[in-house]
Amino acid sequence: MPLIAEAEKRFSKFLEEKDLKLTSQRRTILRQAIEANGHFSAEKLLEISKKADSTISKATVYRTLALLKESKVLEEQDFGDGRKVYERAEGRKHHDHFVCIKCGKIIEFENEHIEKLQDSEAKKQQFKIVYHSLKLFGFCKSCG
Amino acid sequence: MPLIAEAEKRFSKFLEEKDLKLTSQRRTILRQAIEANGHFSAEKLLEISKKADSTISKATVYRTLALLKESKVLEEQDFGDGRKVYERAEGRKHHDHFVCIKCGKIIEFENEHIEKLQDSEAKKQQFKIVYHSLKLFGFCKSCG
């Protein structure tokens, strides 16, 4: 199933369960978010959504973003520059990030072994992990 | 050497090298930050610094915090609630954090093995790590 159809299906199911409505604005924002295909900020999403429908407001983007996050269509990332960034979550494996502090480039990686060590660390502390965030900041290959 | 003396030494050396001045406000804020002994926000630091010297302003706390961070007396942490948190850095080993999403408790831990895996992952990507942040969110022992 194509990404957008899949995301729309999940989102509309989520909305229905909560007795919320699938408006044209929500549909537009969802599509733009999925098509963005990478990491984007709320501001960027507003910008591209406005291109598809110029009447869409900042408020609606923020409100929709909260719903997309809650429905797990998107995942929120915080790279510590005081701005939140989103990426498609659905059907993707968990991964962590390298963040270049020079050019801002984000590289994803997966490392099952690290996850296992986190779990065993959690066991030691009798802590129940719900989610985690690992970010490695530094210089990428081109900026190195 | 006691913590405060050590921190003052490092901070005054840093200021001197940069031709900056060690004012009474900076000294007060530094002391309060070290005595705070744990994780604290800028707002909290302002509050406790005002108790020691009621004339200290918000602007000076933020400006001093930037210098304490730059001089590596303090380390900045971002727990993703839109607020930055600081902790003493000097003479401490690097460590990561568990963050309880119910009570807000922060538990520190060290795991050399995880760090090594990060390094080898970085090598794969030809990425040069400068610093990193690992946060495990979930429920602590008491909130479990």
Next chain:
DNA sequence: CTTGATGCAAAGTGTTTGCAACTTA
């Protein structure tokens, strides 16, 4: 006595909210 530091209030950021008008189910 020169240069940097301070307090204040105003200005910035990114995000959220109150409200009257408008859509969706």
Next chain:
DNA sequence: TAAGTTGCAAACACTTTGCATCAAG
């Protein structure tokens, strides 16, 4: 047509900045 949704602008929370005055070196 009832309930949720929208755009707008104002409100927010946290942080930064301009400026006249003050103090460290």
